[in-house]
Amino acid sequence: MEKKLRMTHQREIILDELRRCRSHPTADELYERIKKKLPRISLATVYRNLEILSEVGLITKLEISGRQKRFDWDVQDHDHVYCTECHRVDNIPTATTTCLPVDPDQQKGYQITGCRIEFYGLCPNCQKPRKVQKFKGDKDMACKSCTTGLSDTQRQVLEAFAKSEEACGSKDIAAATGMESKKVSCQITALKKKGFVSSPVRCKYEITDEGKSQLSC
Amino acid sequence: MEKKLRMTHQREIILDELRRCRSHPTADELYERIKKKLPRISLATVYRNLEILSEVGLITKLEISGRQKRFDWDVQDHDHVYCTECHRVDNIPTATTTCLPVDPDQQKGYQITGCRIEFYGLCPNCQKPRKVQKFKGDKDMACKSCTTGLSDTQRQVLEAFAKSEEACGSKDIAAATGMESKKVSCQITALKKKGFVSSPVRCKYEITDEGKSQLSC
């Protein structure tokens, strides 16, 4: 009573496109590439087929911890590393399979059917001196606030404040600079710590004299 | 310049409640338990605090492949198994740490900072002859539809529909039966295929005469 698969054009292209990827694309990345060949394809179709193809074992679905699923044309059993900064995923050769910490089949009453090993760290790109760093929350900002200068982003935010006649919120700055408001509010917090902006009213901020002088450096 | 944490009542209760859990609850499960002590607490507060507590190392955040995050009061380094059927998560003692397949630090140019090992399989409960089975997609349902009868779960759902005056959605049934709504909607799909429920409007279902007669067997 297995339902049989049809080889539709879209299914073929999806498989083909994944196979010519050396990387481990997400459904969405694949969708973007496939749209060039099949402009009318739906994202749902991509998801559907990746699911089906992995069910029948033509491709592998990678479930990297807590993030987007990725897909692999390589159905051989192998492990992966992912970069905690840019989320890139690569294959990684593990020492030997005989070395796997697999305990006797029955553990805690579980009937174990598999094991996933994930390494994580920084990819070659992200090891380089921080450039387009992802936000890491307050910790990062604390570091930055130790330095005397202003990051490009902070300067941008501060300049937006300088242009404003009255105290304004993070949303206004976001609109003025085109930055994400999340990022903006982080920057505001940092600027506030440095004393370059102050908050006359809750959730509203304005540039301080210190901030103004900072800008003119 | 680290921001200092306050031990608020809700934070205390959240930590306390997690610590008295032998399991690895999700934020939502914890929220449900905590609501009994703090009925006015917000789910966002639970999330926020679990995040903060794990950041400062008082608890551990588990990122089990592709599903809900779970939390662990135990900050010792240890591995986990999860059941592919019911998604329960348990600790699992691995043979010896010396046996980990950790290759030399530099692999593929990655600077590896960690490794996660996840075992999966069937928990003791789910090894028993299928009872409260999780959805497995159409394949499973096709099988079920070959059988003449109704599973316990399906009967439960169908009974809930029988009690309803008007067409209702999976959420309503979930509420009425106390089942997960995801599970419910799978059951509805199966029931629809069997012709025991029909969909007068998108996303709303009602019991059919066939369904009613099925119930009276």
Next chain:
DNA sequence: CCTTGACATGCGAATGATTATCAAATACAT
């Protein structure tokens, strides 16, 4: 006591990834 300001909370709305729904199109066994 009465302010302040940093930190926290509750609420609701937003987000992002994925899945479900359903009418219309299509593949493919007969």
Next chain:
DNA sequence: ATGTATTTGATAATCATTCGCATGTCAAGG
């Protein structure tokens, strides 16, 4: 060629999680 089960595209729904914001709390200092 035809009937029908499968598949598609478009879109709405779902689910877990996070964000924005007004409000609340509390320790420290007038």
